[in-house]
Every structure is written in C-alpha cells, then in structure tokens.
Amino acid sequence: MDTKIIRLKTENFEIVKTVEITPDETGVVKLSGANEAGKSSILDSIAAVVGGAKLCPVDPIRHGAKNAKIEADLGDIIARRKFWKNKSGGMETSLEVVAKDGVKLGSPQRVLDELTGKLTFDPLAFADMNEREQVEVLKSMVDLGIDMKAWKAEYDRMYQERTIAGRETDILKARAREKEEHKDAPKEEVSMSGLTEEYKAGTLIHGKAKKRLEDIKGHTTTHGEAEDEVERLEAELVKAKEDVETARNQVEFLKNQAVEMLPDLDAIQTRMDTLEADNQKVRDNRARAEAIKAYQDAKAEHERLDKAVAAKLAEKDDAVKNAVYPVPGLEFSESDVLMYNDVPMSQISSGTQIKISMMIGMAMNPALKVLLIREASLMDDKTFQTVYDLAKEHGFQLWLEYVDTTGDIGIYIEDGEIKVKS
Numbered sequence: 236m237d238t239k240i241i242r243l244k245t246e247n248f249e250i251v252k253t254v255e256i257t258p259d260e261t262g263v264v265k266l267s268g269a270n271e272a273g274k275s276s277i278l279d280s281i282a283a284v285v286g287g288a289k290l291c292p293v294d295p296i297r298h299g300a301k302n303a304k305i306e307a308d309l310g311d312i313i314a315r316r317k318f319w320k321n322k323s324g325g326m327e328t329s330l331e332v333v334a335k336d337g338v339k340l341g342s343p344q345r346v347l348d349e350l351t352g353k354l355t356f357d358p359l360a361f362a363d364m365n366e367r368e369q370v371e372v373l374k375s376m377v378d379l380g381i382d383m384k385a386w387k388a389e390y391d392r393m394y395q396e397r398t399i400a401g402r403e404t405d406i407l408k409a410r411a412r413e414k415e416e417h418k419d420a421p422k423e424e425v426s427m428s429g430l431t432e433e434y435k436a437g438t439l440i441h442g443k444a445k446k447r448l449e450d451i452k453g454h455t456t457t458h459g460e461a462e463d464e465v466e467r468l469e470a471e472l473v474k475a476k477e478d479v480e481t482a483r484n485q486v487e488f489l490k491n492q493a494v495e496m497l498p499d500l501d502a503i504q505t506r507m508d509t510l511e512a513d514n515q516k517v518r519d520n521r522a523r524a525e526a527i528k529a530y531q532d533a534k535a536e537h538e539r540l541d542k543a544v545a546a547k548l549a550e551k552d553d554a555v556k557n558a559v560y561p562v563p564g565l566e567f568s569e570s571d572v573l574m575y576n577d578v579p580m581s582q583i584s585s586g587t588q589i590k591i592s593m594m595i596g597m598a599m600n601p602a603l604k605v606l607l608i609r610e611a612s613l614m615d616d617k618t619f620q621t622v623y624d625l626a627k628e629h630g631f632q633l634w635l636e637y638v639d640t641t642g643d644i645g646i647y648i649e650d651g652e653i654k655v656k657s
Contacts, residue, residue, distance in 0.1 A: 265645025420516030561598030
C-alpha cells in the first residue's frame with residue numbers, strides 16, 4: 236500500500252514554532268516565505284521524524300524552547316519524535332510509532348525503515364549537479380555491495396602509498412647508477428694491521444735467513460781451511476775430502492732452504508702501499524650492491540602496490556558493473572560518468588534530466604511516496620509541469636519550498652508559523 240503524509244505537526248523544531256499541515260488531494264504542498272522563515276525546517280522535520288536519528292540535526296530544538304515534537308500521520312501509522320536536553324546538556328530523542336488502532340508498535344525505527352527510502356534525495360538539486368557530483372550522490376544511494384566511503388579511503392591510502400613507493404624507487408635507482416663498480420677490486424677489504432703483522436713476520440724470517448747465510452759463510456771458510464789442510468796434511472787427505480763434501484752438501488742445503496724461507500717483502504710492501512685504494516674499491520662495490528638491492532626491493536614493493544591499486548579499482552568496477560540501478564538504462568561509465576542509455580547525463584536535455592532525476596527519486600522511495608524539493612523557486616512552469624505530471628502518474632506527494640514573500644504561493648511561512656497574508 237502506498238504511504239503518504241496525511242498530516243504533519245511540527246513544534247519548536249529548528250526555527251519552527253508551531254506548524255500543522257494537512258495536504259490536500261492534489262498531492263502538492265507548496266511552502267513559501269522569506270529566507271530563514273522556517274520552510275526548510277518543515278522539510279527537515281519530515282526527514283527527522285521518519286528517517287531516523289541519522290537525519291536529525293545536531294541542534295533540533297528552537298532556541299528558547301525546552302523540547303521539540305514532530306508528529307507525522309502516515310495513514311496506517313502515526314510517527315512521533317521528541318527531542319529534549321538531559322541534565323548534562325546532551326541532546327536526547329525518542330521515537331514512537333502507533334498503529335491506527337492506537338497500539339504502540341515495537342522497534343519503531345525498523346517499522347519506518349521499511350517504509351522510507353532516501354528522503355534526502357532532491358530530484359531538482361540532483362539534476363542541477365555536475366557529472367561527478369551526480370555520480371557521488373548516486374553511489375551513496377545505490378547498493379554497490381561495498382562501502383564506497385571506506386573503499387575510497389582505502390584506495391586513497393593505497394594510491395598515496397604507491398606514489399611514495401614509486402618516488403623512492405626512482406631515487407634508489409638513481410643512487411644505484413651513481414655508485415662506481417671496480418671489477419679489479421678484491422672481494423673483501425684487507426686489514427692494514429694484519430698486513431703489517433705479516434710484514435713484521437717476514438722481517439723476522441729474513442733475520443733468520445741472514446743468520447743462516449752467515450753460517451754458510453762460516454762453512455765456506457771451513458771449506459777453504461780444509462783445502463789448505465789437505466795440502467799440508469796429506470795424511471789426512473781422505474778425511475779432509477770427506478769433510479769438504481759434507482760441507483758442500485750442507486752449504487747447498489742451507490742455500491736452498493734459505494731461499495724457500497724468504498718472504499717477498501717487496502710484494503708485501505706493494506700490497507701495503509695499495510691497501511687503502513683496494514679497500515676503497517671493495518667498499519664502493521659493497522655500497523653499489525646494497526644500492527642495487529635497495530632499488531630492487533623498492534621496485535618489487537612498488538609493483539606489489541601497483542597490483543594492489545589495480546585490484547582495488549577492479550573491485551569498484553565489478554561493484555559498479557553488478558549494481559542494481561534505480562532506473563533502467565542508468566549506470567556509471569568506467570570513467571565515473573553517469574550514463575543514461577549510453578549517453579552522458581550532461582548531453583541530455585534539461586527536461587529529460589529532470590524526468591530521470593524524478594524517476595531516481597521515486598525509485599528510491601517506493602513505499603513512502605513523498606519527495607522533498609527545496610529549490611522549487613528555480614523551476615519554470617514547464618519544469619514544474621514535468622515534475623507534477625510524473626509525481627501524479629506514480630502517485631507521489633510533493634513537498635516544495637519556494638522563496639517568495641508575496642503570499643500567493645501555497646502555505647506562507649513567517650517566523651516559524653503559518654501566516655495568512657491580508
């Protein structure tokens with residue numbers, strides 16, 4: 236069964252004092268008056284009484300009043316919402332839904348939620364938005380299967396993270412290219428203290444070798460004396476020759492041993508002289524390897540984030556693709572443009588845009604057939620006729636707000652009350 240507002244009574248809500256309105260059979264309620272007269276507050280009260288706490292303003296009570304009350308007779312049920320301040324100054328609210336026979340219904344907000352759709356949707360305001368704004372509004376109203384606000388926050392975070400990672404990758408890549416590579420460098424640095432110890436050890440060996448050479452010289456002297464002794468002592472010739480041979484063998488042995496034991500001090504000194512240059516090459520190569528590794532790690536992380544961002548976009552694309560839109564032929568394009576029958580809304584005539592906007596609004600409120608239009612003053616006669624005809628065709632009730640002080644349009648509101656202009 237279609238539900239409309241049979242009677243609305245608003246007391247001390249926002250800037251309204253007391254207003255009671257009973258719509259007539261035309262299904263059109265026109266509210267007129269100057270700015271800040273209370274027209275918008277009346278429309279706000281409709282949203283607050285049936286739309287739930289999320290549509291209630293932060294400061295709902297008229298200044299100077301102790302509480303506010305809204306009562307909407309919806310035919311089969313009556314919804315009553317009250318506002319008051321507790322002892323600590325915090326705002327309190329209560330909701331009561333009463334059936335036609337006077338029985339209070341349990342879970343009153345759930346009862347109203349089954350009736351209400353998107354009372355905050357204003358067809359006229361929607362038609363006047365740019366493409367991006369229209370898309371954002373419709374996304375907030377269409378069930379995409381995902382929380383678009385949370386999705387956007389997560390996407391922005393991932394996109395920013397990927398951007399930072401990309402910059403870091405470029406910086407590290409440049410740093411890696413700046414690092415000099417020495418292909419002739421040792422694999423590891425050599426300790427100067429170690430090489431110095433090696434040189435000292437070599438010096439000691441050379442000292443020992445010098446002593447042995449002196450021994451060799453002594454043996455050489457012995458050899459000469461032995462020859463003289465041969466000449467003088469023919470009798471001991473045989474023994475002397477044996478001593479000479481022994482001495483020769485010993486000399487040869489000591490020579491070979493001394494040569495083998497001698498370290499190449501010049502080579503060690505050369506290594507000591509070039510040690511710092513070689514070690515610097517090792518350090519350069521290590522720094523280059525670290526820079527390349529850092530760049531490769533950053534590149535891998537950037538690629539991972541790039542895939543994550545792409546997956547996040549795919550998630551949204553799938554949600555948009557599979558969404559159930561309120562009007563057949565209405566959808567979002569891949570570039571987030573609102574399309575109607577494959578034509579961007581911006582390329583459709585204003586009259587058709589109004590019709591589409593009305594169709595969206597009516598589809599969003601299938602049970603409670605009420606549409607609130609706050610900028611009705613902007614409608615020309617042709618636009619109004621389009622809106623009125625569509626509302627009448629689909630059985631919708633229109634609540635229109637006009638900025639007009641003549642008193643010739645509908646219900647005239649002044650200082651939060653209904654006034655009859657004389």
